[in-house]
Amino acid sequence: MSTQVAPVTSAGAAVPAARLATRTRSVPRHWLLALPFLLPALVFYVVFLLVPLLGTLALSLTEWTGFNFADIRFVGSDNFRAMGQDPVFWQSLRHNVGFLGGSVVLKTVVALLLALALDQRLPFSNLFRGVYLMPAVISLVVVxxxxxxxxxxxxxxxxxxxxxxxxxxxAGAWLGDPALALPILIVIDAWHGFGLYMFLFISRLIAIPQDLHDAAHVDGAGGWQAIRDVTLPLMKSMVAMVVLLAAIESLKMFSLVYVMTKGGPSHATEVLSTWAYFQAFTANKIGYGSAILVVLLIITFVLAYIQVTRFQFADEA
Amino acid sequence: MRRGTAIKMAIFYPFFLLISAVILYPLVWMVYSSFKSNDDIFSDVFALPQVLYLGNYQTVFSEGAMGTYFKNSLLISVVSVAGLLAFSALAAYAFATFEFRAKNVLFVVFLLGLMVPPQALIISGFKLMSILRLIDTYWALIFTYFGWTSFGILVLRNFFQSVPQEIRDAAKVDGAGHWQLFTRIMLPLARPSLATIAIFNFMWVWNEFIYPLVYTQSNDKYTVPLGVLFLNSQYNIEWGLQMTGLTVATLVPLLVYLIFQRQFVRGIMAGALKG
Structure with a gap:
């Protein structure tokens, strides 16, 4: 997802990474040499990822109950036009936007504040950050x-x-209350996921050279002032990246909704993916369900495109 | 201890402890409730167990099929991770070593896999699996996970490219072909990266919910997350049993996390925020 964060080379500390690869000179027949190495990954990637991806796009242009291949009808953009008459679709889209806004703000703010606090290197900091990451490894179904x-x-x-x-x-009905159900899901999702972003912030903080802190100290800037003037400006690109990552991640919202509310009460927590799931597997509208997923895909790719182009060559450290 | 540190501790620790409590309490509650009988839970949901009641664990494994879910999850996770590790290492070697036409295009196509949300593929994926007659088999899930090599290819390509040319040249002089170079030199060097990818993908495969939900149908093929949800409906009002299922389901990822925390964190740093 993001080449730029990756201090992956440090994973292989056994090898001095200073000297980056000098590319092997092009020799004919290299396709033939490369193919055996590429083939297994390529086969499964194409058949079980690219084909379903293209399948979603293709099915979105059809009307189909899903039972018999003879019944597939090409209907062009009808499914996308039908969205205009589907209030639940718009409700779901609004909830996705709410999820995006809510979880991005919550996760980014909590993760950044905790990362800054943990960066003070107080005793037991490592223990606390280990605890904060714990929910992220637990299945969302369990959560x-x-x-x-x-x-x-x-x-x-x-x-x-x-x-x-x-x-x-x-005391209230909580998940049974249409006004409260969505905010509760947003908070629980943040509970589950903020630790990942906290660690991204921590990795950036660790990379800030100590002499910058020392210089601030000499200049008489202490505590909060040093954070504001030295640390935060250097965190800008990481904050922007976390915002985008959290935004993309929020669009994947499915399990929590499916497990906790099934989209209810009366669609108050319906999101695009649960609505598409309902359309395809309960209402037997394969085409319309796929069209909803295409909308989800388009939003995801727009955000991912921004992320890649904005950060691919971003300067780290 | 420096005075500054003591003041900072006084300011920060209450927050650290409060957040730790918010994180841990639901989980601790889940674990200790699994050792209470249903009557004990409903007479006081807060209370710690008076006696260590193990009946829930017996029921979940004998009457419920927790053991089967566990076996399914373990089988699927191990096979999937082994496969995708091997496939991504091979492909990464090709991307790092050979020059071939459309190499960069192909690499970008592989990176696309990091962005595609799984739920965008379930409808067409279900139809594909029906055509291949793989619905309700382990293979539907394993093959799907074999397709998620993007993260491994990205991480390992970067690593292989960082291996100094001298090492590769030396191997060539010794008469080693690409296969020997790959298996004898590159893979051993890449062990830390391989561990990172394995741990990260294991967590993801173990916790994956949406594919098992769509691709499996019979109870004896359920993975742990799906099984837990099934137990949840089966034992609707028996919270003790539900809590036990949840605790058992949490055990494996939590243990893996506690043992391999370094690798897991490295995986996050590598930018793989999926799941």
């Missing part, structure tokens, strides 16, 4: 079910807890 139980209005933890500390009047 979804645990929080569903936690927020369960009758038996869960949240309502009894609020009652116990005298805030019983704030």
């Amino acid at each position: 979804g079910v645990v929080f569903t139980l936690l927020f369960s209005p009758s038996l869960g933890l949240v309502n009894p807890f609020l009652t116990a500390i005298g805030l019983g009047r704030f």
Whole structure:
């Protein structure tokens, strides 16, 4: 996804990376030499990634119940026009945008603040950052079910807890409340994923040369001032990258919604991918479902394109 | 201890501890509730278990099919990761070593795989698997994961390119062909990168939900995440059993994380934020 963050060469510290590859001179028949090495990866990549990708595009132009290949009808852009008459589609799109905005802001802010705080190198910093990354390795299905139980209005933890500390009047239906369900999902998603971005920030902070800190210190800039004047300006490109990564990641939202609310109550948490899933596998509208996925793909690729072109040659350190 | 450090600790530690609590409490609650009987849970959801009740674990593995889900996940993860590791190493070697027509185009095509969200492929993917008669087989999932070599190719190509030319030339002088150079020299050198890719992809394959949801149909083919969701509906009001399923499902990725934290973090740094 991002060549630029990758201090991957450091992974192979055994080899001095200083000298980058001098390319082998072109020799004829190199395709024949390369092919055996490329073939296994290429076969599976083409058949099980590129073909379905093109398949999604092709199916989006058809009308099909999915049962019999004889029934596929080419309908051109009809599916995309049908979106205009589908209020749930627009609702889903709005929720995707809400997810994007909410999770980008939450994850970036929390991750950056914690990275800066952990960069103070206090005792146990490594322990804390290890804990903060823990949710990221746990399946979103597990996360979804645990929080569903936690927020369960009758038996869960949240309502009894609020009652116990005298805030019983704030006890609510939580995931059953159309106004609260989406914000709750956004927060849980941030709970799950902020650690990854925190580590990206930490990797950038570590790369800031110590003499810059020393220079700030000599100039009499301490603590917060040093962070504001020295550290933050150097973090700009990483912040921009994290924002884009988190935005792209937010579009993948599916598991949490599927597990926790199934898009409900009354479509209050429906997103494009769950709506496409419903259209294809419950309503048997393969074409329309695929068209919704194409919209999701287009948004993803626009963001990914910005990310790649903006950061491919970004200067790190 | 310097005075500055003590002041900083007084400022930061409350926040660190508060956030740690927010992170850990739901997980700790899940684990200790799995050792409570259903009655104990519903008489007090907060309370720690009075006695260590193991009945949930027996039920989940005997009556429920947790053992089967576990076996499926392990099989699929190990085969998939072994395959995609081998395939991406081979391809990365080709990209780092040979000059051939359309090489850069092909490389960009491979990088595309890092951006495609899995859910954008499920409808056509389901139809493809039906045509290939792979629905409800392990192969549907394994072949799909074999296709996710982009991350490995990216990381390993960068690594192979960083291997000094002298090392390769020396091998050539000794009469080693590309296959020997690859297996005897490049792969051993790349061990740390291979470990990073293996750990990262293992986590991703183990936790993957949407492909198993769409490509498997019978209970005895479910992977752990799907199985947990099934248990969840099967034991709708038996929270003890649900908590046990969740705890068991969390065990493997958490252990892998605790043991291979360095490799996992390196994977993040390599920019692979997928899943």
